[in-house]
Amino acid sequence: MLIPTINLDNSNSADVNTIGIATRHETTIGGPNVPGQVDTYTVQSLTGKAQFKVN
Secondary structure, X not given: OOOOOOOOOOOOEEXXXXXXXXXXXXXXXXXXXXXXXXXEEEEEXXXXXXXOOOO
């Protein structure tokens, strides 16, 4: 996940849009190595809200 810097205004919250990146690593159990590229990546859009809270 990429976490951007957020500047909060007087409302103490802000909407956030970013991405998460998942990595898949191809492998075998005890066998020969997988030929060629072994890592693939999937990008997912993420949305949420940044908030400043004091308990």
